[in-house]
Amino acid sequence: MVELGPLLFILAFFLGASFGSFACAAASRTEAGVKWWGRERSRCDGCGAVLAPRDLVPVLSFLALRGRCRFCGARIPLRCPASELACGLLCALFLWRFGASYSFIFSSASLPFLAFHTITDTETGYIYDSWAFATAGAGLLLRLAGGFSAVLDGAAGAAAGFAxxxxxxxxxxxxxxxxxxxxMIGIGAFMGLKLTAAALYTGFMAGGVTALVLLAAKKVTRKSAVPLGPFLCAGCAAAMLFGGKFTEYLGLTVPWPWTV
Ligand SMILES: [Zn+2]
Known part of the structure; x- marks a missing residue:
């Protein structure tokens, strides 16, 4: 791994943060049933004021505005800065793990999708099929750089995850x-067969532990559903970071692009 300056990590953070920002805007608009592309402008949920570019800088705008709308003072929902922060940190972690490499680009490209599904599933309990298929499409497309076997591995991961x-x-x-x-079709396409298993395992463990804690704290009842999607996405991110090392530890070969 090459020695990287702190500047690169700051750049990676803001790259990830803008992915998180995009995902949050796209999720809000998809949930509201409006177009998420084109000329649709970002607005305050409270007063409907069109937000200026200086109000849309990931993480920093939220801090500068102290979490309130410049025009009406309404609280800015925490989900966007949270998504920006999480994606920014993950992107920096991917750089730490993979260095400036294709693996870094590959794993970072999954972030807007993972954030999107996490937000919609948390808020509405809904995974949008079209976005899951877009996730799979992006994963397979990025796998083209690894050749036929890499694309095949993505397809196998997608099929196994779904099954x-x-x-x-x-x-x-x-x-x-x-x-x-x-x-899981989307996650599997990014992860490939071996790391899909790692993502599922980590996701189910994290989801199970969280559900038990919430049950014990009486925050949920046995009947109320804890959405699994966010945990599968978290499992996916964790498997991207550590799945390759774990696969190596098991004495198995690490598939492209997780070899470092
Ligand atoms: Zn406002």
Missing amino acids: FIYAIIFLSRGRMGTGDAVL
């Missing part, structure tokens, strides 16, 4: 939505 969740849905007789299965 695994679908089997659980079938066995649990529909207590889980098909959204999570479709989400």
